[in-house]
Amino acid sequence: MLELQNVSCLVEDESREKEILKNISFKIDDRFVAITGPNGGGKSTLAKIVAGIMKPTSGKILFDGVDITNMSITERANLGISYAFQQPVRFKGLTVKDLIKLAAKDRTDTPDICGILSEVGLCAKDYINREVNASLSGGELKRIEIAMILARSSKFSIFDEPEAGIDLWSFQSLIRVFEKMYEKTNGEILIISHQERILNIADKIIVVANGEIKDIGPRDRILPELLGTNTTCPALTEKM
Amino acid sequence: MDQIQLTLLEEIAGLHEVPQGAYNIRINGATDSRSTTENIDIVTKTDVSGIDIYIKPGTKKESLHIPVLLSQSGLKETVYNDFHIGDDCDITIVAGCGIHNGGSAASEHSGIHSFFVGKNSKVRYVEKHYGSGDGNGERIMNPTTVVHLDEGATMEMETVQIKGVDSTIRETTGDLASGASLTIKESLMTHGKQTAESNFRIEMNGVDSHVNLISRSVARDTSHQIFRSEIVGNEKCTGHSECDAIIMDKASVSAIPELTANCLDSELIHEAAIGKIAGEQIMKLMTLGLSEEEAEEQIINGFLK
Numbered sequence: 324m325l326e327l328q329n330v331s332c333l334v335e336d337e338s339r340e341k342e343i344l345k346n347i348s349f350k351i352d353d354r355f356v357a358i359t360g361p362n363g364g365g366k367s368t369l370a371k372i373v374a375g376i377m378k379p380t381s382g383k384i385l386f387d388g389v390d391i392t393n394m395s396i397t398e399r400a401n402l403g404i405s406y407a408f409q410q411p412v413r414f415k416g417l418t419v420k421d422l423i424k425l426a427a428k429d430r431t432d433t434p435d436i437c438g439i440l441s442e443v444g445l446c447a448k449d450y451i452n453r454e455v456n457a458s459l460s461g462g463e464l465k466r467i468e469i470a471m472i473l474a475r476s477s478k479f480s481i482f483d484e485p486e487a488g489i490d491l492w493s494f495q496s497l498i499r500v501f502e503k504m505y506e507k508t509n510g511e512i513l514i515i516s517h518q519e520r521i522l523n524i525a526d527k528i529i530v531v532a533n534g535e536i537k538d539i540g541p542r543d544r545i546l547p548e549l550l551g552t553n554t555t556c557p558a559l560t561e562k563m
Numbered sequence: 564m565d566q567i568q569l570t571l572l573e574e575i576a577g578l579h580e581v582p583q584g585a586y587n588i589r590i591n592g593a594t595d596s597r598s599t600t601e602n603i604d605i606v607t608k609t610d611v612s613g614i615d616i617y618i619k620p621g622t623k624k625e626s627l628h629i630p631v632l633l634s635q636s637g638l639k640e641t642v643y644n645d646f647h648i649g650d651d652c653d654i655t656i657v658a659g660c661g662i663h664n665g666g667s668a669a670s671e672h673s674g675i676h677s678f679f680v681g682k683n684s685k686v687r688y689v690e691k692h693y694g695s696g697d698g699n700g701e702r703i704m705n706p707t708t709v710v711h712l713d714e715g716a717t718m719e720m721e722t723v724q725i726k727g728v729d730s731t732i733r734e735t736t737g738d739l740a741s742g743a744s745l746t747i748k749e750s751l752m753t754h755g756k757q758t759a760e761s762n763f764r765i766e767m768n769g770v771d772s773h774v775n776l777i778s779r780s781v782a783r784d785t786s787h788q789i790f791r792s793e794i795v796g797n798e799k800c801t802g803h804s805e806c807d808a809i810i811m812d813k814a815s816v817s818a819i820p821e822l823t824a825n826c827l828d829s830e831l832i833h834e835a836a837i838g839k840i841a842g843e844q845i846m847k848l849m850t851l852g853l854s855e856e857e858a859e860e861q862i863i864n865g866f867l868k
Contacts, residue, residue, distance in 0.1 A: 376846055396849035405850065412847040415807065416779075416865035425861060426851045471851065 325373065325479060325513070326350040330382030332368055332534075343368045344379070345534040351513070355505050357525035357542075358515045359549070364532040366515045367409060370481045373513070374406035375399045386479065403478030403510075407471070409487055411464040413456050419467055420451045426474040436474075442503070443470045444496045462493035469500060482514040486521070494518075522546055564590070567695075571632045571661030574693040578628070582657075586628040587614055589642070591635045603627055613643035613675075620649030620681060628657045631674065636666025636700050641673040650681035650713075659691040662702040662728070671703040678708070683715040690720070694727025701729040708735045712743035714769065719746045724759070725867065726752065733761040741769030741798075749778040750867040753786035753814070763792040767800035767829070776804040781863050782814035793821045796829025806835040809866060811859075 332344040344365050358366050371377040373384060375396040384392045391399055414422070423436050437447035443466040453459065455467060465485060472480050485501070486494055498520045504512065505524050514521060522528055528545040530538040538545055564572070568590060572578050581588070581596065585603035588595045592612075599605050602622040606615045616627065629644065646656065664670045680686055694702035710718055724731065737745050745765060753759050765774045774794060782788050794802040808816040820833035840862050848858035 374850060376850075396846060397852060397854050400850050400852040408843075408847065412841070412843045414844055414862065414865060416868050417861070418865075421861075421865060422851075425848065425853065428852065475851065 324350070324352040324385075324387055325511075326385040327369075327373075328383040328385070330372060330379045330384065332365075332372060332377065333380045343534050344372070347382070347534075347536055349529065349536060349539055351511075351527060351529075353511065353526040355512045355514070355525050356527045356529065357522050358513065358529045358531055359517060359522060360531040360537065365534040366531050367483055369531060370406065370483050370513070370515055373399075374404060374481060376406070405472045405475050405477040405480040407468045407480070407482045407485060409483035409515075411455075411468040413459075413464070414454070415456050416454060418452050418454055419470075422455055422467065422471055423474045426471040439470050439473050442473055443467070443500055444493075445470070462489040465489050465493070465497070466500075469497075473504070476508070476510065478510045480508075480510060480512050482512070482516075484515050484517070486516060486518050519546075519550065522549070564595070565634070567634045567663045568632050571634065571663055571693065571695070572630055574695075575659030575661045575691045576628055576630045576657050578630070582626070582628040584626045584628070585616075586630075587616075589629070589631045591633060592638055592640050595632075600625065608643060611643050612640060613645070616644065616646045618646070618648045618652055618654060621651050622649065623653045626655040626657065630658070631660040631672060633660070633662040633664075633670050633672055636664050636670055636696075636698055637668030639669070639671040641675070643675045644677070646676065646678045646680075648678065648680045648684050648686060650683060652681065652684040652686070654685075655687045655689070657689045659689075659693070660704055660706070661693045662696070662704065664694070664696040664700040664702050665698045667699045669701040669703055671701075671705070673705040673707070675707040676709070678710045678712075678718065680710070680712050680716040680718060682713045684713075684717075686716070686718045688718060688720045690722045692722075692724040692728055692731070694729065696727075702727060703730045704728050705732045706734075708733075710735075710737035710745060712737065712739045712745060712772075714740045715742040716740070717744040717746075719748075721748045721750075723750045723867075724752070725750065728759075729755075729757050731757075731759045731761075733759070735761075735763045735765075737765040737774070739765070739767045739769055739772035739774065739800075742771050743769060744773040745775075747774075747776045747778075749776075749780075751778070751780035751788065752783070752863070752867060753780075753788055754783040755786060756784070757786040758788070759786070760789045761791070763804070764795070765793070765802070766795045766797060767802060768797050770798045770800070772798065772800045774800075774802045774804075776802075778804075778806045779808075779866055780806075780816065781809045781811065781867060782816050783811045785813045787814065788816045789819070790817065790835075791819045791821070792833065793823070794831055794833070795823045795825065796831050797825045799826060799828035800830070802829070802831040804833045806833075807866075808837040809840055809863065810837060811839065
């Protein structure tokens with residue numbers, strides 16, 4: 324269970340202070356929650372604050388009742404929080420196998436890695452010894468990023484726009500990855516997305532715009548509203 | 564061999580005991596043991612310290628180990644090893660030097676290795692340098708490698724110096740005949756107050772010759788490294804050099820790549836990049852549960868692999 328209490332985040336922007344999150348509070352205890360809303364509205368900041376990559380200026384973050392506001396990224400990771408970057412990081416020298424083994428804390432052997440890679444639609448034979456460097460395409464990097472999260476089988480996994488920067492063909496199979504993950508995993512998933520098909524498998528949807536929560540509720544109520552009106556969120560409907 | 568020497572042998576050659584095939588083990592300035600085969604002969608030089616190695620034409624799938632161990636503090640030596648490799652061979656040569664200095668005087672090994680590689684031969688050459696010991700005496704290694712590749716010959720050279728060498732000047736030169744190909748992979752790490760200088764000069768003299776030089780290094784603490792690579796294309800050829808360095812703490816690195824094309828059809832490229840470990844790389848590994856220090860170690864180990 325994740326709870327945010329009055330979380331605000333101020334950043335310096337061209338020597339002016341800008342509030343990118345404004346007094347956000349919510350509690351989620353659902354298996355699959357999607358955050359959506361216009362670009363620049365604060366969604367990624369929210370995810371980074373939960374993973375510990377950014378620190379809030381004020382407010383509290385509770386994970387399973389424990390105050391994690393001042394915990395490091397590592398401490399949060401070890402409590403069971405995973406975070407898939409919107410733009411996956413490249414590593415000169417580290418291979419797909421190295422990263423998946425690190426993610427799984429060395430618990431996995433080669434057959435396990437093959438299984439994890441095939442979950443995200445990659446053939447282990449072609450990828451296991453590849454370096455995670457600039458020779459991989461955006462879509463391949465995204466899949467490897469997701470594979471690392473699968474390898475961790477964490478309590479709470481955050482995905483920041485997994486569909487961003489991947490081609491249409493990859494997108495179709497990516498959706499299936501999340502649909503499958505929803506069926507299989509026992510952990511909770513928080514996913515930032517603009518895609519209707521991803522929102523469609525969420526139990527709950529949070530709409531974030533302009534640093535605030537515009538709406539929060541079950542998919543059955545929120546999704547028709549998002550799709551049916553141009554006034555709620557024009558940038559989002561344009562994308563969809 | 565005592566325990567220190569056995570440890571050094573394992574570090575530089577991955578050997579737990581005397582190797583299979585041909586070998587020459589040099590300990591504290593003298594030959595400790597030697598084995599030759601029908602195709603590989605090893606002869607002690609009479610004019611200077613060192614050995615001549617003769618590999619018969621057509622020798623395939625054989626290996627040669629020539630480790631050098633120094634465990635006596637204050638010993639300084641210059642050793643000349645010449646490798647005469649016949650035509651159409653396919654062999655692996657493992658060299659390396661381990662210095663354990665438990666005393667206060669500097670120990671120094673300068674190994675000058677010359678390779679005369681015959682036509683269409685394939686050589687894999689692995690060289691590892693390692694230093695240990697808690698004495699104040701410096702551990703100094705100055706390896707020189709000279710490579711002459713005849714027509715159609717290929718050589719892959721892997722050189723690793725990761726730990727414990729206080730000062731090093733590495734010189735590597737090569738000349739390539741038609742169709743010859745040279746690949747060099749260098750991994751270097753310096754820490755403390757260490758200094759390392761690595762100089763390469765490769766001349767491509769034959770048509771369709773090729774060189775690929777990849778150097779990856781990590782400089783920590785207050786150590787300093789200089790990397791110079793000079794690639795000369797005298798004929799239709801392709802050459803590529805890449806120097807990637809990670810700097811940490813208060814270390815410094817200079818990279819000076821140089822290309823000279825003396826022929827319209829030489830295609831030469833160099834890349835050089837120096838920088839600290841990207842913050843997002845550390846962050847990514849921390850999201851997998853590693854501490855900042857563990858993340859750095861993993862990134863460095865992968866980079867130097």
